[in-house]
Amino acid sequence: xxxxxxxxxxxxxxxxxxxxxxDLAETxxxxxxxxxxxxxxxxxxxxxxxxxSAGRAVPVRYNGSVARLSFGPISAARxxxxxxxxxxxxxxVHEPVTPSLSMLAVLLARGPVVATFHTAMTxxxxxxxxxxxxxxxxxxxTARIAVSALARKxxxxxxDGGGWEIPxxxxxxxxxxxxxxxxxPGPGGAVGFLGRxxxxxxxxxxxxxxxxxxxxxxxxxxxxxxGPGDPADVLDxxxxxxxxxxxxxxxxxxxxxxxxxxxxxxxVAPNTGGESFGMILTEAMAAGTPxxxxxxxxxxxxxxxxxxxxxxxxxxxxALARTLAELLDDPARRSALARRASQVVAAYDWTVVAQxxxxxxRTAIEATPRSVAGI
Amino acid sequence: MRGxxxxxxxxxxxxxxxxxxxxxxxxxxxxxxxCAAAHAAxxxxxxxxxxxxxxxxxxLGRPELKAAARxxxxxxxxxxxxxxxxxxxxxxxxxxxxxAPTLAEVSAASRQVALTRQVxxxxxxxxxxxxxxxxxxxxxLGRRHAEPRYFDVDDPILDTxxxxxxx
Numbered sequence: 250x251x252x253x254x255x256x257x258x259x260x261x262x263x264x265x266x267x268x269x270x271x272d273l274a275e276t277x278x279x280x281x282x283x284x285x286x287x288x289x290x291x292x293x294x295x296x297x298x299x300x301x302s303a304g305r306a307v308p309v310r311y312n313g314s315v316a317r318l319s320f321g322p323i324s325a326a327r328x329x330x331x332x333x334x335x336x337x338x339x340x341x342v343h344e345p346v347t348p349s350l351s352m353l354a355v356l357l358a359r360g361p362v363v364a365t366f367h368t369a370m371t372x373x374x375x376x377x378x379x380x381x382x383x384x385x386x387x388x389x390x391t392a393r394i395a396v397s398a399l400a401r402k403x404x405x406x407x408x409d410g411g412g413w414e415i416p417x418x419x420x421x422x423x424x425x426x427x428x429x430x431x432x433x434p435g436p437g438g439a440v441g442f443l444g445r446x447x448x449x450x451x452x453x454x455x456x457x458x459x460x461x462x463x464x465x466x467x468x469x470x471x472x473x474x475x476g477p478g479d480p481a482d483v484l485d486x487x488x489x490x491x492x493x494x495x496x497x498x499x500x501x502x503x504x505x506x507x508x509x510x511x512x513x514x515x516x517v518a519p520n521t522g523g524e525s526f527g528m529i530l531t532e533a534m535a536a537g538t539p540x541x542x543x544x545x546x547x548x549x550x551x552x553x554x555x556x557x558x559x560x561x562x563x564x565x566x567x568a569l570a571r572t573l574a575e576l577l578d579d580p581a582r583r584s585a586l587a588r589r590a591s592q593v594v595a596a597y598d599w600t601v602v603a604q605x606x607x608x609x610x611r612t613a614i615e616a617t618p619r620s621v622a623g624i
Numbered sequence: 625m626r627g628x629x630x631x632x633x634x635x636x637x638x639x640x641x642x643x644x645x646x647x648x649x650x651x652x653x654x655x656x657x658x659c660a661a662a663h664a665a666x667x668x669x670x671x672x673x674x675x676x677x678x679x680x681x682x683x684l685g686r687p688e689l690k691a692a693a694r695x696x697x698x699x700x701x702x703x704x705x706x707x708x709x710x711x712x713x714x715x716x717x718x719x720x721x722x723x724a725p726t727l728a729e730v731s732a733a734s735r736q737v738a739l740t741r742q743v744x745x746x747x748x749x750x751x752x753x754x755x756x757x758x759x760x761x762x763x764x765l766g767r768r769h770a771e772p773r774y775f776d777v778d779d780p781i782l783d784t785x786x787x788x789x790x791x
Contacts, residue, residue, distance in 0.1 A: 384753065388651075388751075391658070411742050413739055609739065612740050613743065615665035615668075615740070616658065616661050616743050618658065
């Protein structure tokens with residue numbers, strides 16, 4: 250199959266949607282399909298062979314973080330050229346309802362269009378104002394994919410339509426065989442956290458509080474943190490001797506992320522809400538690291554109804570510290586959780602997920618009278 | 625002089641309105657064509673599912689499933705949703721031996737029906753949204769195509785996946 254994929258965010262910056270698009274494209278290529286990905290990218294940088302650059306992206310603040318987007322007449326011309334040259338059987342766009350390359354591609358294309366909705370955003374004022382334009386975009390989409398039940402719910406409530414739920418994939422083998430970082434987890438035990446730790450909804454303060462409680466009785470216990478941010482912003486209330494046992498890796502590469510997850514005895518997801526899917530949880534499961542997670546609906550779904558991890562009440566550092574202590578002292582339970590998680594995560598492996606995406610492509614092609622072309 | 629400007633303005637307005645109506649008609653045509661294609665795809669998958677169910681009925685010796693599959697294959701368009709629901713119920717009522725020969729086929733066909741139905745109903749919703757606009761109804765722009773209908777059935781997904789053994 251000839252597949253054209255549009256990613257609205259720049260490939261130069263790491264991010265959930267970009268990783269998703271890259272893994273999907275590479276899995277589809279390994280299954281023998283022809284794939285071209287159109288995304289904003291700095292052409293001086295090194296680009297994967299299947300990537301077509303739509304030019305540099307402009308940073309735009311959106312939903313609490315900075316998105317790098319391209320939108321405008323020059324981008325439109327590039328999209329048109331890419332569509333004409335690609336002769337795709339199916340066009341797959343990601344996040345098409347924000348002004349982006351994806352929206353341009355949908356508006357400029359004819360034929361089977363599949364759209365994946367990643368964020369569980371609620372209706373914004375901009376969305377309501379642009380209802381007419383939005384309707385034009387939506388009615389050109391043949392099949393919609395939602396990456397989580399929450400993302401699907403948002404669609405049903407705000408975009409008048411359903412969507413087929415296919416979870417985010419994870420390249421299981423890449424995580425399962427990663428080498429732990431030298432010296433980790435160490436004899437005193439180690440706990441891990443990954444994410445923007447300065448963002449309140451990630452719940453890092455809850456983990457810090459729990460860690461301070463645990464560290465008092467466990468002199469060897471360490472905390473490994475990966476993700477962008479300034480450690481000084483979060484360490485105010487942490488005693489200096491405890492702070493010394495926290496290692497901040499900063500923003501890590503994909504390879505180091507896998508290694509980091511393999512470097513700890515327990516991975517903690519203390520999020521307080523706002524998570525659409527919890528990609529990091531499937532990654533930790535793939536790495537074979539036992540998980541302690543906040544009892545959020547989205548997490549529960551990924552974690553096999555809570556059977557593949559230890560769940561703790563949201564925002565409760567005392568309960569988190571207690572659960573962590575129990576797990577750290579019980580290697581048998583840790584390995585049982587990890588075993589269960591590796592069975593659960595098999596359904597999220599990209600080779601399985603890509604087959605489900607291909608199923609949607611075929612349905613979109615069947616439901617469309619013609620193949621993809623520009624207008 | 626003034627009269628001429630009025631003329632020009634009137635012509636411009638008429639041209640713009642005509643362009644808009646042409647565009648709207650083309651949009652309605654496109655939506656109708658997609659609904660028709662999606663309906664054909666849905667129909668094909670429903671037939672495939674019924675045929676697979678019929679084979680499964682033969683393999684397992686289940687006359688009631690066979691009858692449900694037959695009814696689905698021969699259904700009148702108006703009763704289609706009812707008989708397809710009956711077939712889903714008959715399939716769900718089976719005790720599933722995991723080694724049943726054509727089970728995988730029935731299960732795949734059922735999932736495909738569910739997926740195609742989702743796509744079909746989304747396209748119908750889009751088409752209806754445009755057809756029900758006041759201007760479209762007033763000028764009866766949609767009269768060239770029959771009004772598309774949702775296909776409302778209980779989602780036919782069968783839970784036949786092998787459960788993960790308990791901890």
